[in-house]
Amino acid sequence: MKNWSGVVRLVNLVLAELLKLKRSSMFVISILGSVVAPFVVVIATFLNEPSTPFQDLFYNVNLYTVLIIGVPLYGVVTTYLFNREYVEDTLKNLFTIPVSRISFIMSKMLLLFLWIMFLTAIAWALTLFLGWLTQFDGLTVDLLLASIRQFAVGGLLLFILSTPIILVTLVMKNYVPTIIFTVVITLINVMSGNSEHRALFPWAAAGDIANHTLPPTYPPEYSYIIIAFTALLGFVVMVVYFQKADVD
Amino acid sequence: MSVIKTTNLTKAYGDQKAVDQLSITVNHGDIYGFLGRNGAGKTTTIRMLLGLIQPTDGEIELFGENLSSNKKGILRRIGSIVETPGFYENLTAKENLMINARIQGIHKKNAIYEALEIVGLQNEKKKLVGKYSLGMKQRLGIARALLHYPELLILDEPTNGLDPIGIKEMRRLIKSLAAERNITIFISSHILSEVEQLADHMGVIHKGKLLEEIDLDQLRQKNRKYLEFQVSNDNKAIMLLEKHFQMFDYQVYDEGRIRIYSQLEERALMNKLFVQHDIDVLKIQLSEDRLEDYFEKLVGGGTIG
Numbered sequence: 430m431k432n433w434s435g436v437v438r439l440v441n442l443v444l445a446e447l448l449k450l451k452r453s454s455m456f457v458i459s460i461l462g463s464v465v466a467p468f469v470v471v472i473a474t475f476l477n478e479p480s481t482p483f484q485d486l487f488y489n490v491n492l493y494t495v496l497i498i499g500v501p502l503y504g505v506v507t508t509y510l511f512n513r514e515y516v517e518d519t520l521k522n523l524f525t526i527p528v529s530r531i532s533f534i535m536s537k538m539l540l541l542f543l544w545i546m547f548l549t550a551i552a553w554a555l556t557l558f559l560g561w562l563t564q565f566d567g568l569t570v571d572l573l574l575a576s577i578r579q580f581a582v583g584g585l586l587l588f589i590l591s592t593p594i595i596l597v598t599l600v601m602k603n604y605v606p607t608i609i610f611t612v613v614i615t616l617i618n619v620m621s622g623n624s625e626h627r628a629l630f631p632w633a634a635a636g637d638i639a640n641h642t643l644p645p646t647y648p649p650e651y652s653y654i655i656i657a658f659t660a661l662l663g664f665v666v667m668v669v670y671f672q673k674a675d676v677d
Numbered sequence: 678m679s680v681i682k683t684t685n686l687t688k689a690y691g692d693q694k695a696v697d698q699l700s701i702t703v704n705h706g707d708i709y710g711f712l713g714r715n716g717a718g719k720t721t722t723i724r725m726l727l728g729l730i731q732p733t734d735g736e737i738e739l740f741g742e743n744l745s746s747n748k749k750g751i752l753r754r755i756g757s758i759v760e761t762p763g764f765y766e767n768l769t770a771k772e773n774l775m776i777n778a779r780i781q782g783i784h785k786k787n788a789i790y791e792a793l794e795i796v797g798l799q800n801e802k803k804k805l806v807g808k809y810s811l812g813m814k815q816r817l818g819i820a821r822a823l824l825h826y827p828e829l830l831i832l833d834e835p836t837n838g839l840d841p842i843g844i845k846e847m848r849r850l851i852k853s854l855a856a857e858r859n860i861t862i863f864i865s866s867h868i869l870s871e872v873e874q875l876a877d878h879m880g881v882i883h884k885g886k887l888l889e890e891i892d893l894d895q896l897r898q899k900n901r902k903y904l905e906f907q908v909s910n911d912n913k914a915i916m917l918l919e920k921h922f923q924m925f926d927y928q929v930y931d932e933g934r935i936r937i938y939s940q941l942e943e944r945a946l947m948n949k950l951f952v953q954h955d956i957d958v959l960k961i962q963l964s965e966d967r968l969e970d971y972f973e974k975l976v977g978g979g980t981i982g
Contacts, residue, residue: 441782442780448775448776449765449768449776451767453767517763517764517765517766518760518761518763521724521727521759521763522821523780524728524729525729526777526780526781527728527749527753673731675730675731676729676730677730
């Protein structure tokens with residue numbers, strides 16, 4: 430019974446989070462961010478190499494989304510979700526209603542997950558639509574299912590790796606440090622693109638896992654463990670910090 | 678029964694103590710004014726009462742329970758505004774209150790409308806909060822604090838930034854909440870006259886320390902203008918005052934001193950009466966003490982604000 434009321438409370442918190450997004454420009458901006466990769470990849474491929482198989486469109490869009498656009502885009506979404514409570518000075522209301530700090534984090538993370546997966550779905554759907562419109566070859570049901578899985582894994586891994594980004598947001602209470610942090614991650618992703626050791630960098634490994642391109646240098650378990658460790662460490666430090674932080 | 682009781686409450690930032698061994702008691706049904714200059718430690722105290730910041734030392738009891746032992750349960754019985762209330766500016770007043778109602782599990786259909794009606798915002802419920810004036814936001818903050826029918830309202834400088842009419846309306850609202858809903862109210866302010874007009878009891882905080890906690894009626898008594906006679910026979914003098922001036926608003930002190938709090942303009946006649954009845958008048962002094970003077974002395978110079 431107690432667990433059930435906890436679930437109801439969490440659902441209510443998430444519904445409240447959804448209401449907060451009403452008329453929010455960030456939602457539209459994030460959608461615009463998510464359509465960049467499909468547009469650029471499909472149109473550029475159509476103009477330069479129209480004989481490319483459909484499979485490569487999905488692969489390239491997912492690659493750019495996970496490794497280049499996803500980290501800063503989802504980073505901005507993450508910061509918006511958490512930082513707006515500081516900017517709009519609403520935390521003191523929430524915590525005195527009261528909402529427990531762990532429930533606050535969980536509801537925000539749940540919404541972040543839904544948001545990331547929604548943007549991932551848009552990128553996938555737009556790739557499919559534009560590829561179909563420009564009549565690339567090789568579109569099959571198997572490819573559709575495989576690409577859905579690849580996009581979903583990419584989105585899921587980026588969500589899992591959002592905990593260090595949330596931590597930076599909660600500690601710094603500002604957009605700028607988070608943006609710098611995500612740009613640095615993206616730069617490392619780009620620079621390590623040709624490195625055989627890239628599987629040891631969690632965000633680069635996420636791209637390789639999603640697209641099944643992990644280099645054979647290390648066993649895949651290493652990448653999984655590094656991603657899990659990074660996410661877990663970020664989560665634990667974030668929760669411990671936030672539980673003790675004063676709301677000024 | 679005390680609704681708020683703090684014992685040696687302390688909050689230190691490094692070597693600096695924002696609140697220093699503060700012990701206050703707020704009784705059920707009181708309007709308690711928490712008076713102090715800017716930076717005296719009022720908001721820090723309120724944030725500790727609401728569990729927003731952790732005390733460095735000391736105890737907080739609310740409704741007879743230790744705050745840390747049942748924080749959730751206790752906070753559900755409190756409505757609050759801390760400094761300027763924050764809202765989601767992309768939402769309307771109604772939507773902002775819907776967020777609270779949903780999280781607090783308020784199912785009563787009219788709860789939001791009723792709360793908006795109390796503060797006079799029922800016709801502004803569809804306007805985006807981003808377009809609200811500061812006064813409207815303060816009123817909306819009160820509506821939000823009242824949404825779950827709290828037993829205790831903690832208001833941190835609720836008249837800050839309001840124009841004189843807004844201040845007057847806020848004062849009327851707070852008084853009516855205490856009277857009609859029997860809500861205990863803890864209100865902080867740096868304006869003496871505001872606390873004086875609202876509160877029954879008052880705590881004065883200065884540099885983090887509680888200087889005095891006092892009943893406002895007693896304080897007014899203590900600080901009213903008065904006429905002090907020192908006479909050779911105080912019993913006879915009182916009898917004459919009661920008989921000839923129907924004077925009962927006085928206090929008798931040692932060494933034949935009588936303090937008279939009304940009909941001060943008739944002091945010459947009183948003096949004449951005493952002399953005519955063979956009472957020696959050793960001293961007549963008109964006190965000019967006012968509440969402001971009292972507080973100036975209390976905080977060691979300057980004004981409260």
